[in-house]
Amino acid sequence: MIISSPTDYRQAAKRRIPPFLFHYADGGSYAEHTLRSNVEDLAGVALRQRVLKDMSSLSLETELFGEKMAMPLALAPVGLTGMYARRGEVQAARAATKKGIPFTLSTVSVCPIAEVAAAVERPIWFQLYVLKDRGFMKHVLERAKAAGVKTLVFTVDMPVPGARYRDAHSGMSGKSGPMKRMLQAALHPLWAWDVGVHGRPHDLGNVSDYRGQPTELEDYIAWLGDNFDPSISWKDLDWIREQWDGPMVIKGILDADDARDAVRFGADGIVVSNHGGRQLDGVPSTARALPAIADAVKGDLAILADSGVRNGLDVVRMIAMGADTVLIGRAFIYALAAAGESGVANLLELFEKEMKVAMTLTGARTIADLSTESLVPDAIPALK
Numbered sequence: 001m002i003i004s005s006p007t008d009y010r011q012a013a014k015r016r017i018p019p020f021l022f023h024y025a026d027g028g029s030y031a032e033h034t035l036r037s038n039v040e041d042l043a044g045v046a047l048r049q050r051v052l053k054d055m056s057s058l059s060l061e062t063e064l065f066g067e068k069m070a071m072p073l074a075l076a077p078v079g080l081t082g083m084y085a086r087r088g089e090v091q092a093a094r095a096a097t098k099k100g101i102p103f104t105l106s107t108v109s110v111c112p113i114a115e116v117a118a119a120v121e122r123p124i125w126f127q128l129y130v131l132k133d134r135g136f137m138k139h140v141l142e143r144a145k146a147a148g149v150k151t152l153v154f155t156v157d158m159p160v161p162g163a164r165y166r167d168a169h170s171g172m173s174g175k176s177g178p179m180k181r182m183l184q185a186a187l188h189p190l191w192a193w194d195v196g197v198h199g200r201p202h203d204l205g206n207v208s209d210y211r212g213q214p215t216e217l218e219d220y221i222a223w224l225g226d227n228f229d230p231s232i233s234w235k236d237l238d239w240i241r242e243q244w245d246g247p248m249v250i251k252g253i254l255d256a257d258d259a260r261d262a263v264r265f266g267a268d269g270i271v272v273s274n275h276g277g278r279q280l281d282g283v284p285s286t287a288r289a290l291p292a293i294a295d296a297v298k299g300d301l302a303i304l305a306d307s308g309v310r311n312g313l314d315v316v317r318m319i320a321m322g323a324d325t326v327l328i329g330r331a332f333i334y335a336l337a338a339a340g341e342s343g344v345a346n347l348l349e350l351f352e353k354e355m356k357v358a359m360t361l362t363g364a365r366t367i368a369d370l371s372t373e374s375l376v377p378d379a380i381p382a383l384k
């Protein structure tokens with residue numbers, strides 16, 4: 001299949017991997033309104049074209065939490081990444097590191113922290129969920145520290161899981177799930193050979209490490225379901241603060257008041273995110289939520305943003321609306337599923353090229369030059 005744009009990887013992934021995995025990544029919660037509006041609203045943010053400004057020298061470099069980044073982009077935490085390609089977290093982390101950008105490992109990764117951290121030179125970022133089992137959280141934070149992790153991304157928009165109806169149909173969940181998954185694997189031999197045979201163990205590496213026994217896919221939903229903590233509040237974050245002395249980023253902020261609370265708490269950064277439309281359907285897209293949040297807290301902490309970013313132009317849009325760095329989830333998962341590390345590496349090249357074109361034609365020589373001035377007036381779909 002010809003890959004000429006980042007979005008081509010979605011179709012390529014769909015062909016290669018079993019439907020239960022494709023829909024697990026591709027889908028959102030409930031009727032998927034937020035999933036769609038993330039992409040549509042962001043694509044609709046109009047860039048302001050400027051010409052004849054000698055744009056022969058251009059730099060995408062930036063810095064975050066004292067870390068140099070080749071461009072203001074990082075790979076978002078995605079659970080079960082290791083089911084999309086053989087030891088998928090390692091492959092994606094290698095592609096990100098070679099490109100000079102951070103990789104974020106999910107709590108519910110297939111590969112444990114130590115395996116991924118040992119495979120790359122650059123310290124990885126680690127994402128932590130709030131779970132009832134504080135013993136697990138303590139254990140995993142210790143492992144992260146020992147593996148050289150500095151930046152902790154603390155996800156707060158999952159006190160309860162949003163329902164993802166596609167998973168029941170695809171075989172990801174439900175009684176007939178195991179049978180469906182086996183049949184689908186048999187019909188996708190390239191994936192079955194790469195991941196099914198050579199990608200083992202198929203478990204949640206960090207959880208198994210703590211429990212001292214394998215936590216396989218079947219246990220995954222049950223374990224997570226039992227462990228979400230709806231009682232979470234800001235005071236629980238103080239407990240995390242005591243365990244962690246590096247930069248702490250709060251992921252899942254969608255409201256300016258919560259962003260101000262994050263500043264009061266002393267967070268180093270926030271991720272403006274609706275979890276890629278996978279939690280509460282009907283909440284605004286990040287393109288709609290970001291400008292008000294940037295108005296409220298820009299300069300007080302680092303603003304990261306994700307949800308709906310599908311190409312380099314979308315990154316430029318997010319930065320122009322006030323983000324300091326942008327995360328991508330599905331975009332890299334599709335590339336990883338289609339072509340492993342080299343797919344993610346190529347995806348990042350495509351993103352970089354697109355960003356350069358967008359910056360050249362908006363007259364921005366550096367990332368710091370991007371601002372609301374890079375957008376046409378009223379380009380931002382404000383919340384009414």
Ligand SMILES: Cc1cc2nc3c(=O)[nH]c(=O)nc-3n(C[C@H](O)[C@H](O)[C@H](O)COP(=O)(O)O)c2cc1C
Pocket residue numbers: 024025026038076077078079106107108127155251273274275276277278306307308309327328329330331
């Ligand atoms: C398959 C999948 C699994 C995810 N798992 C996690 C996770 O374990 N932890 C987390 O904080 N966010 C998780 N997310 C959300 C991503 O970190 C990110 O917020 C989202 O993918 C951004 O939207 P995008 O996919 O449109 O780029 C997941 C997203 C997907 C698609």
